[in-house]
Amino acid sequence: MKTVIVCKSVSHGNTRKVAEVIGEVLGARIVDPDEIDAAELATYDLVGFGSGVRNMDFYPELRKFVRELPEGQRGRAFVLHTSGFPEPGFRRYQRNFVALLEKKGFRVIDSFSCYGYDTYLPFLIVGGVRKGRPNADDLAAARTFAEGLRTRIAANS
Numbered sequence: 001m002k003t004v005i006v007c008k009s010v011s012h013g014n015t016r017k018v019a020e021v022i023g024e025v026l027g028a029r030i031v032d033p034d035e036i037d038a039a040e041l042a043t044y045d046l047v048g049f050g051s052g053v054r055n056m057d058f059y060p061e062l063r064k065f066v067r068e069l070p071e072g073q074r075g076r077a078f079v080l081h082t083s084g085f086p087e088p089g090f091r092r093y094q095r096n097f098v099a100l101l102e103k104k105g106f107r108v109i110d111s112f113s114c115y116g117y118d119t120y121l122p123f124l125i126v127g128g129v130r131k132g133r134p135n136a137d138d139l140a141a142a143r144t145f146a147e148g149l150r151t152r153i154a155a156n157s
Contacts, residue, residue, distance in 0.1 A: 001153060003028035005048035005080075006036060008059040014082040014116030017134055018142045019050045022080065022112070025146035033065035041069070046076045046153065049101065052116060053083035057093045066097075069104045077106035078149060080142075082116030082134060109152070112145045114138040 003026045009016035016030070023030045028048065041047055049066065051058035058081060079098060098108045114134050134142070 001026070001045045001150070002043065003046040003048065004036065004041070004044045005030045005050055006033055006041075006062065006065065007031070007048070007050035007080075008033055008052070008062040009050070010052055010054075010059060012116065014134055015050050015052045015080065017139065018080055018082060018112070018114060019048070021139045021142040022048065022146040022149075025143055026150055033061050038069045041074065044075070046078070046149075047074070047106065048078050048080060049097070050080040051097075053081055053093065058097050063097070063100070066100050066104060071103065072105045074105040075107065076153065077101055077108050079108060079111040081111075081113045083113065110145070110149055112142060114141060 003023075005019045005023050005026075005028045007015055007019040007030055009019070019030050022028065026046070026048075028046075049062060051062045053059075057063070079094065079101070081094065094111060094113065098111070101108050115138065116134055
């Protein structure tokens with residue numbers, strides 16, 4: 001199964017750490033949004049989209065990349081993100097991102113999220129939150145997620 005993960009990881013590399021574990025299990029290439037184009041995405045069986053969360057949303061570079069993709073049949077996708085806090089009920093950024101992917105023609109089959117070290121203001125003043133995250137347990141959960149994803153896809157191919 002040919003897989004790519006389009007990942008934007010900025011502050012502490014939290015999302016990249018998770019993407020690398022998932023990518024190892026899936027044999028995926030991991031790229032920044034500016035390292036791949038829409039035509040190349042069509043050559044993959046599975047596309048992952050990964051982002052940290054800033055201002056209660058996925059990074060703007062990843063959102064822009066997806067918004068600029070032409071609409072059309074794209075195949076299977078999954079989403080991963082890291083954040084210092086859980087997604088609030090009043091700001092469903094993951095659901096909004098999944099809806100954008102589906103509008104572009106992707107069939108989003110699963111998602112993974114975990115805490116990540118966050119030093120965004122005002123948390124920087126107190127040394128940040130979720131120091132040490134993602135930790136070994138988070139990365140083990142990411143591995144389990146990827147193994148389950150790989151098994152489900154193989155069973156449905």
